[in-house]
Amino acid sequence: MDATPVWFMRQAGRFLPEYRQLRERYAMLxxxxxxxxxxxxxxxxxxxxxxxxxxxxxxxxxxxAMGMDLAFVSGQGPVLGHPVQDAEDVARLRPVDVETELGxxxxxxxxxxxxxxxxxxxxxxxxxPFTLASYAIEGGGSxxxxxxxxxxxxxxxIWQALLDRLTDVTLAYLRAQVQAGAQAVQLFxxxxxxxxxxxxxxxxxxxxxxxxxGLSDLGVPRIHFATGTAGMLPLLRExxxxxxxxxxxxxxxxxxxxxxxxVAIQGNLDPALLFVPQNALAQGVRHVLAQADxxxxxxxxxxxxxxxxxxxxxxxxxxxxxxxxSAKAKGEQL
Numbered sequence: 001m002d003a004t005p006v007w008f009m010r011q012a013g014r015f016l017p018e019y020r021q022l023r024e025r026y027a028m029l030x031x032x033x034x035x036x037x038x039x040x041x042x043x044x045x046x047x048x049x050x051x052x053x054x055x056x057x058x059x060x061x062x063x064x065a066m067g068m069d070l071a072f073v074s075g076q077g078p079v080l081g082h083p084v085q086d087a088e089d090v091a092r093l094r095p096v097d098v099e100t101e102l103g104x105x106x107x108x109x110x111x112x113x114x115x116x117x118x119x120x121x122x123x124x125x126x127x128x129p130f131t132l133a134s135y136a137i138e139g140g141g142s143x144x145x146x147x148x149x150x151x152x153x154x155x156x157x158i159w160q161a162l163l164d165r166l167t168d169v170t171l172a173y174l175r176a177q178v179q180a181g182a183q184a185v186q187l188f189x190x191x192x193x194x195x196x197x198x199x200x201x202x203x204x205x206x207x208x209x210x211x212x213x214g215l216s217d218l219g220v221p222r223i224h225f226a227t228g229t230a231g232m233l234p235l236l237r238e239x240x241x242x243x244x245x246x247x248x249x250x251x252x253x254x255x256x257x258x259x260x261x262x263v264a265i266q267g268n269l270d271p272a273l274l275f276v277p278q279n280a281l282a283q284g285v286r287h288v289l290a291q292a293d294x295x296x297x298x299x300x301x302x303x304x305x306x307x308x309x310x311x312x313x314x315x316x317x318x319x320x321x322x323x324x325x326s327a328k329a330k331g332e333q334l
Contacts, residue, residue, distance in 0.1 A: 004289065004298055004326035005051040006319055007123075009186075009225070009245075010305030012041050012056040015312065019044060028072040032057050035107035042112045042122070048312075049319045052121050052184070053112060055177070057105050059127030059188055062169050063136055065101040066093040076140070083139035083147070086155075090162045096169045098176045105173075106180040113181035123223070124182030126174050128189035129166040129211065130204035136162070145194045152203050159203065167207045171214040178218045186223035187211060187241070193228020200232055205239045212240030223266060227304050233258040247303030252291035264297030269318070271302045274310045278317050285321050294329050 013019040019041055022031060031037050041056040060078050064070040069081030084090060099106065113122055127135075134148045135141070142148070152159045174185050192204055212222050224241030230250035237244060237259045245266035246255045255265055273284040285300075292298035300322045306315070 002327050002330060003323045004292070004300050006300040006322045007050040007052040007054060008045070008302055008306050008315065009054070011045040011048075011050060011315075012054050013044070014308050015306050015310040015315070016044050017312070028058070029070070032061065032108075033104045035104055035111050038104075038108040039111035039115055042108065043115055046116075046120060048316050049323070050120075052123050053116055054123045054186075055105070055109060055112065055125060055182065057108065057125070059125070059131065059190075060135055061102060061105065062096065062126070062166075062173055063132060065096045065098075066165070066169065068093070068136060078135070079140045080135060081139070084133075084136045084162060085147075085151075087158050087161065090158060090165065093162075093165055096172070098169070098172045102173060102176070106176055109177055109180040109182050121183040122181060123184045123186055124174065124177035125186040125188060126170050126177075126211075128187050128192070128204070128226075129163050129170055129207035130195075131189050131191045132166045132170070133159070133162055134191045134194075136166075145191065148194075149199075152199070163203075163207045167210050171211045174211065174215055175218065178215070178220050182220070184221040184223060185215065186225055186245070189224070189226040192226035197232040197235060200229075200235055205235055208239040221264075225266070230255075237263060243297075243299065245301065249303070252288065252298070253293075256295070261295075264299065265292075266299040266301045268301070268303040271304055271307050271310070274302075274306070274314045274318070278314065281314060281317065282321060285318055286325065289322065289325060289329070294326070300326075 038056045042053050046053060060070055063080060071079050073079050109124060116122060134145055137148045137151055177185060187208060189208060192200060195204060215222055221242045223243040223245055224236055225245035226236055227247045229236060233255055243264040243266050244259050246268045248268050248270035252265060252268060269284055269288050273281055
């Protein structure tokens with residue numbers, strides 16, 4: 001294209017006033033499990049001029065389909081009842097017929113594609129097996145992931161059984177999203193940065209690789225995201241993906257040197273910069289573009305998701321600035 005593409009993780013919802021109005025009327029699970037509403041939220045950010053729509057869903061829906069109680073608690077976030085602690089808990093997790101038990105997500109994909117009518121691609125996503133496992137074991141988010149690491153190191157046979165199940169479900173879920181109409185998919189390993197490189201290689205990488213390689217025959221771009229992983233980018237590349245999404249803690253040039261110049265990179269503005277005055281925000285945007293230096297395969301994004309209360313005008317400002325300045329630079333290179 002004639003300008004650097006730009007979209008934002010978590011762009012569907014959270015910071016948009018239209019989304020907050022919907023949340024006043026609908027609970028989170030009701031919103032994601034009603035395809036017409038979820039498709040509407042998916043398309044809300046398109047008015048900002050972003051270059052892709054991102055499916056509105058939640059990474060924990062497969063755990064709910066496997067039989068775990070899921071609730072969204074105000075001020076606390078997602079909470080999973082009866083966390084996984086032993087082999088019996090793993091055995092209780094149900095096999096998932098994705099078409100049936102997660103069919104509402106697939107219907108959202110289909111509906112959103114119809115509503116987009118070819119104006120922009122639709123990106124689907126799922127949580128990576130390690131991140132799903134950490135939620136299932138901790139019962140929600142955690143600061144230190146002690147229970148996860150205790151199970152991982154202390155009961156590796158239970159860890160493997162759990163990760164095998166989560167990998168199978170995640171792969172089937174993403175394949176179904178593509179078959180329903182998603183034109184790219186992103187695998188979110190949000191908590192991989194809590195691991196050492198050695199632990200990531202042993203306890204997380206094999207399962208993410210199974211998911212990403214299992215999508216290779218579908219012919220859609222596979223985006224691989226993890227945060228806090230500047231020290232193990234080559235391992236992310238080893239796990240797979242056509243695009244590696246990096247956070248703001250690493251220079252894009254260093255990231256490419258570590259990952260390889262034959263892979264696209266997504267990133268990597270600090271989400272907090274969306275709260276600063278626009279002259280300072282512009283400096284941050286230009287710094288990211290300068291690091292990419294017009295290199296093919298750069299997708300402008302944040303280093304993580306949009307934060308709640310982000311000023312909508314600043315998001316619009318970033319989209320316009322990226323398009324304008326990158327188009328100008330590409331034109332000068334011709």
